[in-house]
Amino acid sequence: MGEALRDAWTIARKDLRLEFRSRTAILSALVFTVLVLLVLNFGRDPTAVAARDLAPGILWVTFTFAAMLALNRAFQLELENQALDGLLLAPVSATSLYWGKLIANLAFVAVVEAVGLPVFVLLFNVPVAHALLPLLGVIALATVGFVAVGTLFSAMVIRTRFAELMLPVLLLPFLIPPLIGAVQATARLLAARPVSEVSGVLRLLAAYDIVFVLLATLLFPHTVRE
Amino acid sequence: MTLLRAGRWTTLAGLALLAGLYVRALAFTPVERFQGPAQKIFYVHVPAAWTTMLAMGLVGVAGILYLLLRDRRFDRFAEASAEVGTVFAVVMLTTGPIWAKPIWGTWWTWDARLTFTLFLFLLFLGYLTLRGAVTEPDLRARYSAVLGICGLVLLPFIHLSVYLFRTLHPRPIVLQPARPALPPEMLVTLLLGVAAMLVLYTGFVMQRIALARRREMEAHDLA
Amino acid sequence: MLLRAEGLRHAFGPIRALDDISFTLAAGRTLAVFGPNGAGKTTLLRVLAGLIRPQAGSARVEGGPRAIGWIGHQSHLYGHLTVRENLAFWAELYHVPPAGRRSRVTEVLERVGLADRADQPVRVLSRGLTQRAAIGRAIVHDPRVLLLDEPFTGLDLAAAAQFRHLLAELGASGRAAVLATHNVEEGAELASDLAFQVRGRFVWSGPRSGTTAEIAAAYRRAVAGG
Numbered sequence: 001m002g003e004a005l006r007d008a009w010t011i012a013r014k015d016l017r018l019e020f021r022s023r024t025a026i027l028s029a030l031v032f033t034v035l036v037l038l039v040l041n042f043g044r045d046p047t048a049v050a051a052r053d054l055a056p057g058i059l060w061v062t063f064t065f066a067a068m069l070a071l072n073r074a075f076q077l078e079l080e081n082q083a084l085d086g087l088l089l090a091p092v093s094a095t096s097l098y099w100g101k102l103i104a105n106l107a108f109v110a111v112v113e114a115v116g117l118p119v120f121v122l123l124f125n126v127p128v129a130h131a132l133l134p135l136l137g138v139i140a141l142a143t144v145g146f147v148a149v150g151t152l153f154s155a156m157v158i159r160t161r162f163a164e165l166m167l168p169v170l171l172l173p174f175l176i177p178p179l180i181g182a183v184q185a186t187a188r189l190l191a192a193r194p195v196s197e198v199s200g201v202l203r204l205l206a207a208y209d210i211v212f213v214l215l216a217t218l219l220f221p222h223t224v225r226e
Numbered sequence: 227m228t229l230l231r232a233g234r235w236t237t238l239a240g241l242a243l244l245a246g247l248y249v250r251a252l253a254f255t256p257v258e259r260f261q262g263p264a265q266k267i268f269y270v271h272v273p274a275a276w277t278t279m280l281a282m283g284l285v286g287v288a289g290i291l292y293l294l295l296r297d298r299r300f301d302r303f304a305e306a307s308a309e310v311g312t313v314f315a316v317v318m319l320t321t322g323p324i325w326a327k328p329i330w331g332t333w334w335t336w337d338a339r340l341t342f343t344l345f346l347f348l349l350f351l352g353y354l355t356l357r358g359a360v361t362e363p364d365l366r367a368r369y370s371a372v373l374g375i376c377g378l379v380l381l382p383f384i385h386l387s388v389y390l391f392r393t394l395h396p397r398p399i400v401l402q403p404a405r406p407a408l409p410p411e412m413l414v415t416l417l418l419g420v421a422a423m424l425v426l427y428t429g430f431v432m433q434r435i436a437l438a439r440r441r442e443m444e445a446h447d448l449a
Numbered sequence: 450m451l452l453r454a455e456g457l458r459h460a461f462g463p464i465r466a467l468d469d470i471s472f473t474l475a476a477g478r479t480l481a482v483f484g485p486n487g488a489g490k491t492t493l494l495r496v497l498a499g500l501i502r503p504q505a506g507s508a509r510v511e512g513g514p515r516a517i518g519w520i521g522h523q524s525h526l527y528g529h530l531t532v533r534e535n536l537a538f539w540a541e542l543y544h545v546p547p548a549g550r551r552s553r554v555t556e557v558l559e560r561v562g563l564a565d566r567a568d569q570p571v572r573v574l575s576r577g578l579t580q581r582a583a584i585g586r587a588i589v590h591d592p593r594v595l596l597l598d599e600p601f602t603g604l605d606l607a608a609a610a611q612f613r614h615l616l617a618e619l620g621a622s623g624r625a626a627v628l629a630t631h632n633v634e635e636g637a638e639l640a641s642d643l644a645f646q647v648r649g650r651f652v653w654s655g656p657r658s659g660t661t662a663e664i665a666a667a668y669r670r671a672v673a674g675g
Binding site: 003007010011014017018021022080081082083085086087088089090091092225226 | 499501514526539
Binding site for chain 2: 159172177
């Protein structure tokens with residue numbers, strides 16, 4: 001078990017070093033996130049709909065797009081560098097490979113979200129300070145949910161035609177529970193509802209995460225090995 | 227009797243049951259107090275929704291069995307179940323709005339069943355798209371099994387999400403009768419509906435599997 | 450026996466890539482497998498490496514994935530990382546003990562003649578130098594068995610000579626190698642054992658004897674007749 005985690009960490013570190021060395025992917029993701037937020041901000045009529053009503057939806061649409069960008073990179077990276085077989089040849093379990101990619105993807109998305117959230121707060125003028133900690137919790141839980149499933153699927157789509165299109169098509173139904181939960185919880189938190197009101201949703205998000213991380217860990221070996 | 231023939235007979239039986247259902251629902255089942263005759267679509271829609279969910283569930287179960295036993299037959303079954311499930315979902319998603327528009331005045335209501343079926347439809351769509359995008363049969367079977375199993379596990383979460391979602395969109399009109407009070411005549415009609423849908427599902431799946439087998443044999447002969 | 454293959458069979462649809470292949474390989478021996486394109490040489494190597502599970506038969510390398518070094522069409526090198534970083538990553542993934550890792554990487558860099566380029570990113574290297582780096586990557590974890598798929602492609606004369614020298618050294622120190630190539634002249638020099646693979650079968654196999662010219666002629670006859 002220890003060795004598996006160490007191998008996962010080796011792979012994750014390599015991915016992160018690559019992403020931050022080449023910088024193109026992370027910069028594109030950051031620019032894209034800010035652009036989406038700007039467009040959505042200019043596109044609305046502030047007198048017609050209160051920012052607070054639109055805000056949760058906008059925030060989560062933005063984060064979902066960012067996650068998609070990260071997920072597309074994960075195994076594409078290996079293909080570009082002609083290294084996927086190398087990873088499969090090495091004495092590392094498929095589970096370590098999954099966990100390594102998962103950690104790297106989460107880190108990537110976390111960076112984008114860390115920039116996106118302040119930009120969002122600025123543009124939409126939505127106060128978050130009062131509920132910052134629970135909000136971060138919601139963001140973390142929902143993100144783990146879609147990145148866990150997305151990492152599993154991204155390994156499959158690289159061997160299909162139209163890989164970049166396939167990933168969103170496959171992932172969409174799996175985004176629905178975490179997104180609905182996240183938007184609900186975000187709306188309530190921004191409206192200064194007490195945390196107890198979102199505890200049910202938080203439990204749902206956590207359950208989703210646990211179930212799907214376990215399931216993906218179990219199923220991942222079948223996607224890369226016969 | 228070959229599978230194809232058996233499938234055709236089963237489908238005919240299903241259609242007969244469906245006809246019977248229509249007759250019974252329209253002529254012999256009491257009209258519901260609050261919603262009037264419009265409520266009767268319930269006897270078709272509810273069983274159809276359950277069958278669609280069953281179709282997805284079986285795709286997942288077949289996936290588990292395939293990964294454990296590596297028998298191609300499970301993959302063929304999963305493919306058939308997914309296609310039939312998609313058809314059921316599409317029928318529901320088209321009849322729902324067509325029926326809703328004249329009655330409620332809007333094409334779409336976030337009715338629990340329709341919403342659930344919509345999400346199921348997206349799941350099926352992804353599954354069939356994946357199958358279409360992988361050419362090698364072994365790889366396709368493996369990938370489909372993985373996706374199918376994930377879909378199966380997703381079902382309860384979708385159910386919970388739809389419930390959550392409905393609290394966001396309170397609908398003024400309810401397309402289902404109040405749960406506790408379901409008089410026996412209505413229950414029987416509902417069960418007849420379930421039987422009709424299940425038999426239809428089985429008939430279609432049998433025919434689809436027979437078709438898949440025939441195609442595989444033809445491809446083999448050509449090689 | 451470092452390597453044992455028994456009754457290997459594998460087909461891709463109607464194409465038989467492996468048709469009842471059996472052989473053993475002892476320490477210090479180098480088996481050169483000659484065959485035209487499509488004969489199944491790459492499939493054979495991939496089965497030996499554990500990347501493909503054969504439809505019938507078995508292949509066993511003593512020591513498992515840890516003991517295998519692979520050189521093939523793909524470099525398994527990350528373009529944006531330096532040569533040294535690449536070697537360090539693969540060394541870590543193959544569980545080279547942390548204490549000696551650095552010195553091992555330096556030693557390998559010297560061996561393949563890339564000591565002066567160690568801190569350049571791989572993507573700026575020429576094809577020949579990249580191939581040398583790939584060789585370094587393959588041996589950094591000191592594998593007992595080398596699997597080589599057309600390794601001479603892209604090597605300049607100096608590098609090819611160095612590579613031949615390296616292989617001879619490895620053979621002398623008790624390692625085994627399976628070398629797949631359509632270049633009979635190059636392969637024959639290095640091999641202790643030969644096999645001609647045509648349409649998935651070993652139409653001839655045995656220890657090397659005779660001059661390179663004789664071997665080349667025998668191979669051409671085998672291909673024409675098979």
